[in-house]
Amino acid sequence: MSFRARLARRVSDAATGHGLLAGDDGPAGTVASLHDWVAEHEDHCGAGWSSVPAPASPPLPPPRSVAGAGGRAFDAALTRLQALPETSPPNLDVAKLPGGRVVTSHGLVITHDGLLASESAWDGNLEATGVLGRKRLPRAQAARGVHATLISQWCGAYYHWLTDALPRFAALEAAHGVASNVIVPEDLKPWQRRSLDLLGIGDRLTPFSGYLRADVLLWPRPVALLAGHTPSWACEWLRERFASGAPSGRKRLYLTRRGERRRRVANEDELWNVVLEPLGFEWIDPGKLSLDEQIRTFAAAGVIVAPHGGALTNMAFARQAIVIELFAPDYVNLCYYVLAARCGHEYWSVLGREGRSGSINADIVRLSETLAGAGVA
Numbered sequence: 590m591s592f593r594a595r596l597a598r599r600v601s602d603a604a605t606g607h608g609l610l611a612g613d614d615g616p617a618g619t620v621a622s623l624h625d626w627v628a629e630h631e632d633h634c635g636a637g638w639s640s641v642p643a644p645a646s647p648p649l650p651p652p653r654s655v656a657g658a659g660g661r662a663f664d665a666a667l668t669r670l671q672a673l674p675e676t677s678p679p680n681l682d683v684a685k686l687p688g689g690r691v692v693t694s695h696g697l698v699i700t701h702d703g704l705l706a707s708e709s710a711w712d713g714n715l716e717a718t719g720v721l722g723r724k725r726l727p728r729a730q731a732a733r734g735v736h737a738t739l740i741s742q743w744c745g746a747y748y749h750w751l752t753d754a755l756p757r758f759a760a761l762e763a764a765h766g767v768a769s770n771v772i773v774p775e776d777l778k779p780w781q782r783r784s785l786d787l788l789g790i791g792d793r794l795t796p797f798s799g800y801l802r803a804d805v806l807l808w809p810r811p812v813a814l815l816a817g818h819t820p821s822w823a824c825e826w827l828r829e830r831f832a833s834g835a836p837s838g839r840k841r842l843y844l845t846r847r848g849e850r851r852r853r854v855a856n857e858d859e860l861w862n863v864v865l866e867p868l869g870f871e872w873i874d875p876g877k878l879s880l881d882e883q884i885r886t887f888a889a890a891g892v893i894v895a896p897h898g899g900a901l902t903n904m905a906f907a908r909q910a911i912v913i914e915l916f917a918p919d920y921v922n923l924c925y926y927v928l929a930a931r932c933g934h935e936y937w938s939v940l941g942r943e944g945r946s947g948s949i950n951a952d953i954v955r956l957s958e959t960l961a962g963a964g965v966a
Contacts, residue, residue: 689806839891
């Protein structure tokens with residue numbers, strides 16, 4: 590979407606929110622369970638619910654680090670992770686909602702009788718979406734026929750697109766069969782469009798710019814109850830659908846973030862010259878590779894060393910790898926530990942030293958010890 594179109598949409602949304610423009614009714618209330626809503630409505634409006642058992646994921650193995658390399662920040666993040674409730678629903682579910690709406694970039698779902706589905710707010714915080722309490726919403730685009738939504742608030746990010754959005758398509762295939770059209774962001778990035786082409790649905794896309802009403806809306810439930818907790822079966826599905834024909838290998842890859850504003854490795858030249866290049870690593874800048882090139886590159890990976898960042902998502906294409914993630918001492922996010930475990934990879938962490946905010950000052954000694962501990966020599 591162009592800047593002018595986005596600006597016009599913001600003006601329209603703001604005006605509609607204050608009752609200045611005609612539009613659609615805002616939500617009349619909320620519904621906690623779409624399954625229960627369907628059970629009440631299927632006899633008189635054509636609503637439906639499809640469900641198949643989801644393969645179970647094994648327990649997460651403990652992450653690895655040499656003495657002192659993990660650090661307190663990692664231990665605290667791991668404690669929070671271990672305290673979370675079960676993150677994978679037991680079934681792959683798809684709700685069939687005649688006259689259903691998808692609203693805002695959060696991908697919120699409103700039923701034909703005006704109830705906002707709490708389940709469609711990924712983090713469960715409906716208040717933060719700004720939709721509750723609004724009497725009017727912008728007029729929704731009419732979409733004829735059957736349309737399945739892959740929209741969620743983070744689906745524009747590489748990690749969330751591959752591990753959250755696309756597995757919902759897998760759930761749709763398994764529980765309902767493929768819809769005639771799939772609702773996707775209007776301003777698809779090249780790698781998003783290519784992923785849809787590789788799935789064979791690139792010609793059946795319904796662009797979404799913020800508000801849409803379908804004759805029949807299919808809502809595949811997210812395959813994890815919390816973003817960043819991709820189940821094992823989804824990792825296997827990604828590898829099979831995208832990398833099954835790519836040649837395997839045991840390459841050693843280092844992923845740079847040199848061109849990024851955040852989480853760059855401040856002492857990257859030292860890291861490369863002293864530790865990684867002598868061990869036969871390849872320098873990879875994933876942001877400069879097409880999706881096909883990333884798939885081929887990571888399918889052949891045996892060892893991946895990288896600062897925390899979206900490029901680590903590509904580990905999903907590797908058959909079996911050692912993953913070593915570099916963190917700053919003040920920020921630890923364990924989504925790639927979970928992804929590595931679900932993919933069957935061996936995961937290690939190395940916390941960096943204090944340094945400039947927004948960058949990672951890699952601990953050269955700890956990384957060398959970690960590589961040795963992982964058998965990379």
